[in-house]
Amino acid sequence: MRLSGSSVLRTPAIFAVLLLPLSRADVRTCACDIARPETMAARECSLCREVEAMPPEPQTVFVRDTNPNKPNRWLALPRFHGKSPQQLLDMTPEQRCAYWSAAIAKGREVWGDRWGLAINSLEKRTQCHAHIHIGKLREDAENDRFVVVDGPADIPVPRDGDGLWLHPAGNRLHVHTEEPAGELKLQR
Numbered sequence: 001m002r003l004s005g006s007s008v009l010r011t012p013a014i015f016a017v018l019l020l021p022l023s024r025a026d027v028r029t030c031a032c033d034i035a036r037p038e039t040m041a042a043r044e045c046s047l048c049r050e051v052e053a054m055p056p057e058p059q060t061v062f063v064r065d066t067n068p069n070k071p072n073r074w075l076a077l078p079r080f081h082g083k084s085p086q087q088l089l090d091m092t093p094e095q096r097c098a099y100w101s102a103a104i105a106k107g108r109e110v111w112g113d114r115w116g117l118a119i120n121s122l123e124k125r126t127q128c129h130a131h132i133h134i135g136k137l138r139e140d141a142e143n144d145r146f147v148v149v150d151g152p153a154d155i156p157v158p159r160d161g162d163g164l165w166l167h168p169a170g171n172r173l174h175v176h177t178e179e180p181a182g183e184l185k186l187q188r
Contacts, residue, residue: 030128047129060102074134076103085128100152118182121163135186
């Protein structure tokens, strides 16, 4: 059987369209529930399973990013389990402050004053468990769309489902809000 030139070109395009839903990162419909173990089997629930397998203290745990394209990245995982998908707006102000403080301390420990932190939007996340990406800030990352805050307690809570990234700026922090894929501001 012989395929015409247009059929040969259409075949890869058809496969690409069929695979698109599998490659998208979007956890807005995640049904993960730690009280129902059968719901935790999905790939997007792997960080929930990771946290549940760890001791109950400390309240923030750190794991290396398992993505081979991000060999220098850490993830900060809160012990907190809110509704699924988990978001910072579901945490109390005290929980958020402690979580940001722990992530900042890890960033400083690993990268000195070149650290950056990022939370991707729900639409860009591949995991339903809340997590902060910790990495070295890219040299070209800074832009003029940020708010300046004094510390972790002042970091704005991302809007429902939104992402952000932040980094040190002297003794203060630059927080870049409404950033769907803030982790792209960090070196891989």
